[in-house]
Amino acid sequence: MTGRFKVGIIGCGHIFDAYARLSRVFAPIEIVACADIDQRAAARRAEQYGLKALGVSELLAESGIEAVINLTNPASHATITAAALSAGKHTYSEKPLALAMADARHLVDLAMRDGLGLAAAPDTFLGGSHQAARGLIDAGRLGTIKAGSAHFMNHGMENWHPNPFPYYQPGAGPVLDMGPYYVTVLVSLLGPVRRVASLATTFFEERLVAAEGPNRGTSVRVATPTNSQSLIEFRSGAQVHFATSYDVWGHGHAHPIELHGTEGSLMLSDPNYFAGALDIIAEGGRSRIDTDDTPFGSPNWREPRGALIGNYRGLGLADMLDGVAHGRGARASGELALHVLEVLLAIIQSAEDGLFVEIGSSVERPAPLDAATARRLKAVDAPAEFVSAP
Ligand SMILES: NC(=O)c1ccc[n+]([C@@H]2O[C@H](COP(=O)([O-])OP(=O)(O)OC[C@H]3O[C@@H](n4cnc5c(N)ncnc54)[C@H](O)[C@@H]3O)[C@@H](O)[C@H]2O)c1
DSSP, rough: OOOEEEEEEESTTTTTHHHHHHHBBTTTTTEEEEHHHHHHHHHHHHHHOOOOEEHHHHHEEEETTTEEOOOOOOHHHHHHHHHHHHTOOOOEEEEEOOOSHHHHHHHHHHHHHOOOOEESSGGGGGSHHHHHHHHHHHTTOOOEEEEEEEEOOOSSSSOOOOOOGGGTTTTTTHHHHHHHHHHHHHHHHHOOOOEEEEEEEESSSEOOOOOTTTTOOOEEEESOOOEEEEEEEESSSEEEEEEESOSOOOOOOOSEEEEEEEEEEEEOTTTSSOOOEEEETTEEEEEEETTTTSTTHHHHHHHTTTTEEETTOOOOOOOOHHHHHHHOOOOOTTTHHHHHHHHHHHHHHHHHHTSOOOOOOOOOOOOOOOHHHHHBBOOOOOOOEEOOOO
């Protein structure tokens, strides 16, 4: 086994660019082909990145392709991931892993049965900022974490995403679309969740697409809650308030996530990204920890409006493939994604039933990303800076 894997992407939409460009950061990843239900989309991406455009079943039948990245819409995640695993490919799925627990369990079982790698987004918790937070917590800097808060709140996707429709359907909304970033990093820091209670509402039954493209001016029917407040109790005893919204016009919460322990409070960076400073407040006062020098923490991605952010999408896939090569499990594992999915579905369920929902699955905290693994994952000729597609 060379440690470098030939990879095919299924799903050639908006996020394809980030995976295709950033694959150059990672030694284990060589993207060779792409496929989409819309063959023109696959042909376009293939031409843009010098890949082979194939049909979905052709890609799965291609014996030279060892791994698949599933970038389809959430409603297709379980079907495409199951097909890829059944074709003997190590598979990395965008989030959520599936829309139903039975499907997620089936995927984890399939991978286990056939000895294949299975991992899922988000992998931002492996970035420099959240790994530095993990280091502080494991070193006891916060004491015992008792409480916290997390906020993902904005005014939705239809202003920038050319195809916002799936994001307002069951299986998406802010809970299932953005919740994975928050809950995954919380589980990686605090361990598994015991139970969840929540309330949910929807401000707008219809939304209007304002993004450039063929859907501009079209109305989107909203079929899933777009605003929720949850209380998440971890098995450790920590209690975290989690708010999600695609409805609010703005908010004044200074930090996306805060954790409060018996010895200190930690303000984390945005779990949608890989980089960002941490603030810690303890008896001696407040201090800032810059994480720019950490592996996968340096800003490397120029956004269309000029901001330089840390973007290492593909890190979880690289780690999974490295795990396959070295006989260990993935950090962004299928089991982690399954547990996170159960928590997210429980947020929606609890709001419907008005009751606490107990979480049946559990998962070990993924191992911290050690320096030796981080070095192995990074390609020697990785570019220092990328420019986002417009
Ligand atoms: N857009 C983002 O900024 C972003 C960021 C992070 C994660 N994601 C996740 O990535 C995934 C894709 O998002 P996107 O924004 O690129 O969506 P998109 O709608 O722009 O693209 C999805 C693509 O998948 C194709 N597709 C759908 N079902 C398929 C199937 N059964 N077989 C083959 N192709 C199929 C569609 O034709 C489309 O080209 C989603 O799970 C989303 O949550 C998106």
